[in-house]
Amino acid sequence: MNGAPLIHVVDDDDSLRTALLRLLAAAGFEARGYASTGAFLMDPPPDRPGCVLLDIRMPGPSGLDLQAALQRQGIALPVIFLTGHADVSSSVRAMKAGAVDFLTKPVRREVLLEALGRALERDAGQRAARGEIARLRALFDALTPREREVFERVVAGKLNKQIAAELGVAERTVKAERAQVMVKLGAGSAAELGRLAERLRQISP
Numbered sequence: 001m002n003g004a005p006l007i008h009v010v011d012d013d014d015s016l017r018t019a020l021l022r023l024l025a026a027a028g029f030e031a032r033g034y035a036s037t038g039a040f041l042m043d044p045p046p047d048r049p050g051c052v053l054l055d056i057r058m059p060g061p062s063g064l065d066l067q068a069a070l071q072r073q074g075i076a077l078p079v080i081f082l083t084g085h086a087d088v089s090s091s092v093r094a095m096k097a098g099a100v101d102f103l104t105k106p107v108r109r110e111v112l113l114e115a116l117g118r119a120l121e122r123d124a125g126q127r128a129a130r131g132e133i134a135r136l137r138a139l140f141d142a143l144t145p146r147e148r149e150v151f152e153r154v155v156a157g158k159l160n161k162q163i164a165a166e167l168g169v170a171e172r173t174v175k176a177e178r179a180q181v182m183v184k185l186g187a188g189s190a191a192e193l194g195r196l197a198e199r200l201r202q203i204s205p
Helices: 014-026 037-042 063-072 088-096 109-141 145-155 160-167 171-185 190-203
Strands: 006-010 030-034 050-054 079-083 101-104
Touching: 006 014, 006 037, 014 030, 014 109, 030 037, 037 063, 050 063, 050 109, 063 079, 063 088, 079 088, 079 109, 088 101, 101 109, 109 171, 109 190, 145 160, 145 171, 145 190, 160 171, 171 190
Parallel strands: 006 030, 006 050, 050 079, 079 101
Antiparallel strands: none
16 A cells, blocks of 8 residues: 555646645645546545545535545545635534634645645544554454453453353363463553453444
């Protein structure tokens, strides 16, 4: 996967869109332009870092409609609105839906680049969080059903003897399974298992 940011510029104003693409290229960004929200949706973005620079008012579905569609489709690219038709209700709706910024045309280069920096920083944070969630789930999924039973009891603070009694197995069997759980989860102590369990609880749907 290409790890360089890709900026998606969605604006029906051809001259402005071209100017924005040139500005972004001069700033060292790779960018793609779309003349409508439909054109963007017909060409789904690749799985790589980036953000969407989005006009509000366009023929067909609006920028706000596209923001909602991205959320429905699970596309977590941060959105910056750039519009010549700003009003309070639109800006409030956009920001409540998670927009990084709501800029008005014409926008100064520095202001735009600062907003892009915040958007890319948010995207990086979200991607790191999703990667951590996937890693933890993969670790937990690698446990056998019995190992999960042992894991849950260990993080509940139970002793090997208690776990053995509850599961109806020998204590040495619990010791072996407990050791296997720690190896699979990369934990060096019961305290680490506890922290891992808390993190798993936080990310579980």
